[in-house]
Amino acid sequence: MNIIAAILTPIFCAQPLPRATPESQGVPSEAVSALIDRLEEQNGMVHSYMLIRHGKVIAEGHWEPFNASTPHALYSVSKSFVSMAIGFAVDDRLMSLDDRVVKFFPEDAEINSDERLKDMRVRDLMAMASGQKSDTFRAIRSAAPGEAAKAFYQMPMKDEPGKLFRYMSGNTAMLALIHAKVTGEKDLLAYLKPRVFDKLGIKSSYWPRLKDGTTVIGGSGYELKSEELAKICLLLLNNGVWQGERILPLWWVREATSLQTPYGNVTDSVLALHGAKSGGAAKPDDWQLGYGWQLWMGHHESFRLCGAFGQIGSVVPDKDIIFVSNAGGRSSNKPSLNAFYDTILPALSEKPLPENPAALKKLRDRSAKLLIAPPLNTAEPSAAALNAFKNIKTDSANALAISGIGYDDKTKTLTIENRFGKLSIRVGNGKWETGRFTAEEENTDTLGRISGGEQPVAAAGAWTETDRFTVRIKFIRSPANLDINFEMRDGKAHVSTRSNMSKIYSIELR
Numbered sequence: 001m002n003i004i005a006a007i008l009t010p011i012f013c014a015q016p017l018p019r020a021t022p023e024s025q026g027v028p029s030e031a032v033s034a035l036i037d038r039l040e041e042q043n044g045m046v047h048s049y050m051l052i053r054h055g056k057v058i059a060e061g062h063w064e065p066f067n068a069s070t071p072h073a074l075y076s077v078s079k080s081f082v083s084m085a086i087g088f089a090v091d092d093r094l095m096s097l098d099d100r101v102v103k104f105f106p107e108d109a110e111i112n113s114d115e116r117l118k119d120m121r122v123r124d125l126m127a128m129a130s131g132q133k134s135d136t137f138r139a140i141r142s143a144a145p146g147e148a149a150k151a152f153y154q155m156p157m158k159d160e161p162g163k164l165f166r167y168m169s170g171n172t173a174m175l176a177l178i179h180a181k182v183t184g185e186k187d188l189l190a191y192l193k194p195r196v197f198d199k200l201g202i203k204s205s206y207w208p209r210l211k212d213g214t215t216v217i218g219g220s221g222y223e224l225k226s227e228e229l230a231k232i233c234l235l236l237l238n239n240g241v242w243q244g245e246r247i248l249p250l251w252w253v254r255e256a257t258s259l260q261t262p263y264g265n266v267t268d269s270v271l272a273l274h275g276a277k278s279g280g281a282a283k284p285d286d287w288q289l290g291y292g293w294q295l296w297m298g299h300h301e302s303f304r305l306c307g308a309f310g311q312i313g314s315v316v317p318d319k320d321i322i323f324v325s326n327a328g329g330r331s332s333n334k335p336s337l338n339a340f341y342d343t344i345l346p347a348l349s350e351k352p353l354p355e356n357p358a359a360l361k362k363l364r365d366r367s368a369k370l371l372i373a374p375p376l377n378t379a380e381p382s383a384a385a386l387n388a389f390k391n392i393k394t395d396s397a398n399a400l401a402i403s404g405i406g407y408d409d410k411t412k413t414l415t416i417e418n419r420f421g422k423l424s425i426r427v428g429n430g431k432w433e434t435g436r437f438t439a440e441e442e443n444t445d446t447l448g449r450i451s452g453g454e455q456p457v458a459a460a461g462a463w464t465e466t467d468r469f470t471v472r473i474k475f476i477r478s479p480a481n482l483d484i485n486f487e488m489r490d491g492k493a494h495v496s497t498r499s500n501m502s503k504i505y506s507i508e509l510r
Helices: 003-013 029-040 075-091 115-119 122-126 137-142 148-153 169-183 188-200 226-237 250-256 268-274 333-343 357-368 383-388
Strands: 046-053 056-062 296-298 302-307 311-316 321-327 404-408 413-418 421-426 433-437 455-465 468-475 481-489 492-499 507-509
Touching (some): 075 169, 137 169, 226 321, 383 492
Antiparallel strands (some): 296 302, 413 421, 433 455, 468 481
């Protein structure tokens, strides 16, 4: 590559994906409007959508307070990047998919003498067929520095490796540990940045680490903007080629996006996160159609990157179309995916359609005004509540470490005192107001919790009764909501909090 090309390539790659009208790519605007109808049936759980056909973005939208510029937690979509990194390491001849897993940390493996563990291969981890009894993800995540591999090895075996699909994020975390061992690069983001992210113009760079401060937690935690996830999907659709350059090994793309392990045993807890159910359905769910290498197989000969609470990157190669969506609901994956299948796929044309300016304008106007409904006032506040809610102190222990909290209706400001200081957040009245909030320190427990560290939020509140005020805080980088309820009981002010992510945030302050 000459000097001019070296300079221009990253600039060119950083450009957004090209845009086109739906009709020019064989998709009726009315079908996209129908997709939005279906997504909105989830009552505020969906945060964004994007459709890409023939390499062009034909429709997109973000439900306020979410927007295109903020990365979103991807949860198990993260697994696909660990698989990608393993593919590079194999291509560089640093390891083989047939290597035994005990080979990489032999001293730690001595904790488990089961012969079945000794037969476990890297490819068994890639295909979620390790044969272990239970998931080791939490044990690896909480292990002391240097003890993560031992936490994986000590899990008892249940089946012969490679025989039965059992979805366990610990398999992915072990892949990340193996990758760090063979490459010498503990930071998976640093490893993938020059190989993939820079070439696609992807700037997002957040992924929690283990307690040693470097090694990426493989099974969850990565964040991308919607369009950045769409670029990854497009790279896979194009067999690993980006703007004429081979980025990913062809053999890896073909094997990762094809069936490696038939449906065997998806636990009810995993199915619940995706809105799917085990058994009893006339038509199998997409979570029952098999697994590739850290990707899921789907209906319509599709494959997808998929994460809890509604994170989807669905690719249908035969139709040359991609559907990307982020959401914040424990059962959002299945209805969002089915909405795409039901409204878009039947309407596709192999040839361009006549332009439809009226339908296109209606679609674009609607996509530009998408909104998650904020709380709305239904009552006038009492004088007692207005005064009592301004400053409430507590000595009680709670998961959010709140020592003081208050709401001033005159300034529309919520104040929270915790271990990070005194935080002030503007609260919208019938609208979302943006701000920043720190609820926890940085941590690796991203599933079922509010992410740690200072982060962007949006807040809206309403008087639902004369003595009751409710604030909803949305954490823009994640699916998490935090509801704060102020109310008067027996002449005293009470505050309770509740999160859609975890019961540990359901607390009472008096």
